Each structure stands twice: as structure tokens, then as C-alpha cells.
Amino acid sequence: MTISYTDVFKLIAISIVSFIAIVFILRASGKRTLSKMNAFDFIVTVALGSILATTIVNYKESFWSGILTFAMLVGLQYVFTWLSVHFKQIRSILNSEPSLLFYEGQFKDENLKKERVNKRELKQAIRKAGYVSFDEISAIILESDGTLTVMDKSDKKQIQKEEFIFID
Structure with a gap:
């Protein structure tokens, strides 16, 4: 399998653009998104890494869908953590007790x-x-x-x- 200079350039460009987009999304979502707080946050963090890797490696088919999926996952985590702060029932589902x-x-x-x-x-x-x-x-x-x-x-x-x- 040979990789052309064009493919290498595209991969580098997609990696840089993906990185910048993800940093922007994470900064907008707040500190908790990547914190080590509970199993729910851990699962989201692992999923974010998987989405990032897939987006970069399969950029021809999935760049924008990967960025959108990443943003949606961060958004959902934001919504559920907000709900867990305001509603005890949600908190008991998402967080374990010490x-x-x-x-x-x-x-x-x-x-x-x-x-x-x-x-x-x-x-x-x-x-x-x-x-x-x-x-x-x-x-x-x-x-x-x-x-x-x-x-x-x-x-x-x-x-x-x-x-x-x-x-x-």
C-alpha cells in the first residue's frame, strides 16, 4: 500500500482541523467534560477518543459526521450533568455514592x-x-x-x- 504526498497532506490537514474543532468544542463545554468524576464521564471520554480517531483515520467518509458526533456527545454530556446537578433522580442514575x-x-x-x-x-x-x-x-x-x-x-x-x- 502506497500513500501519496497528497494523502499525507490531507491527513495532516484533517488532523489539525479536527484538533482545533475538538479543542473549541471542549473549551465551550467546560472543565467537567474531560474530568475524572465518575463512570458516566469516563465512558463519554473513551467515546470521544474513539470518535476523534475514527474522524481522522476515515476523514474521506466521516469528517463532518465525526465532528458533529463529537459535538453531540459533548452536548449530551453537558445536558445530563446539568440535569444531575438539579435533579436527584438523574444524579442517582449517573453517579455512584462513595x-x-x-x-x-x-x-x-x-x-x-x-x-x-x-x-x-x-x-x-x-x-x-x-x-x-x-x-x-x-x-x-x-x-x-x-x-x-x-x-x-x-x-x-x-x-x-x-x-x-x-x-x-
């Missing part, structure tokens, strides 16, 4: 099983946070975005279990 996995010396085995997290992963999380032992830890929470938050016992304020989960 899960308490360890609290005051006790592993929350039911939550560990439900979230498919094992104790080794919790141990890794406390090491990454700079601790050696669970004795130094007050709580470990699996956040909505999949990260583990480690809270130590040295906090001046007494941590209450109810404070870990945001209640509307």
Missing part, C-alpha cells in the same frame, strides 16, 4: 465485596498515602471516581461515620 471500606479499625467486608476491592488494595492505598499500618488510619473511602481516600487518625476533629457520605 463507599466506606474501612472505619475505626474495622473492615467493612460487605462493602469490600460489593465494590470488588480487597484488603491488599487498601494496604496499597495506605502505603501510597504515606502510612504503614491500619492503626494510623481512621477511614478508607472508595470515591465515586474510583479513587481511594485515606483519612488518618491525627485529624484534630473527631471524624463521624455520617460525614463520609454526602446526603442530599
Whole structure:
């Protein structure tokens, strides 16, 4: 398969135009579009990457449809995230709640099983946070975005279990 200089030039031009169009669309949609917030945002981000790749590689057939699809997906994400901010029912569909996995010396085995997290992963999380032992830890929470938050016992304020989960 040979590629002509014209094809190379077209591919470079389409890549540049696609990049500029996508940057414009993403800047117009706000910071959340590419944030690591939850599974919904992750799925949209992966789909955006796939659309971009398809648009560039198959530009002869799909350039404008790719740009339009990209814009539509960003627009839909904007609408659904706006709805999730204003309506609890939508928020509960799109976003998961944080899960308490360890609290005051006790592993929350039911939550560990439900979230498919094992104790080794919790141990890794406390090491990454700079601790050696669970004795130094007050709580470990699996956040909505999949990260583990480690809270130590040295906090001046007494941590209450109810404070870990945001209640509307």
C-alpha cells in the first residue's frame, strides 16, 4: 500500500482541523467534560477518543459526521450533568455514592465485596498515602471516581461515620 504526498497532506490537514474543532468544542463545554468524576464521564471520554480517531483515520467518509458526533456527545454530556446537578433522580442514575471500606479499625467486608476491592488494595492505598499500618488510619473511602481516600487518625476533629457520605 502506497500513500501519496497528497494523502499525507490531507491527513495532516484533517488532523489539525479536527484538533482545533475538538479543542473549541471542549473549551465551550467546560472543565467537567474531560474530568475524572465518575463512570458516566469516563465512558463519554473513551467515546470521544474513539470518535476523534475514527474522524481522522476515515476523514474521506466521516469528517463532518465525526465532528458533529463529537459535538453531540459533548452536548449530551453537558445536558445530563446539568440535569444531575438539579435533579436527584438523574444524579442517582449517573453517579455512584462513595463507599466506606474501612472505619475505626474495622473492615467493612460487605462493602469490600460489593465494590470488588480487597484488603491488599487498601494496604496499597495506605502505603501510597504515606502510612504503614491500619492503626494510623481512621477511614478508607472508595470515591465515586474510583479513587481511594485515606483519612488518618491525627485529624484534630473527631471524624463521624455520617460525614463520609454526602446526603442530599
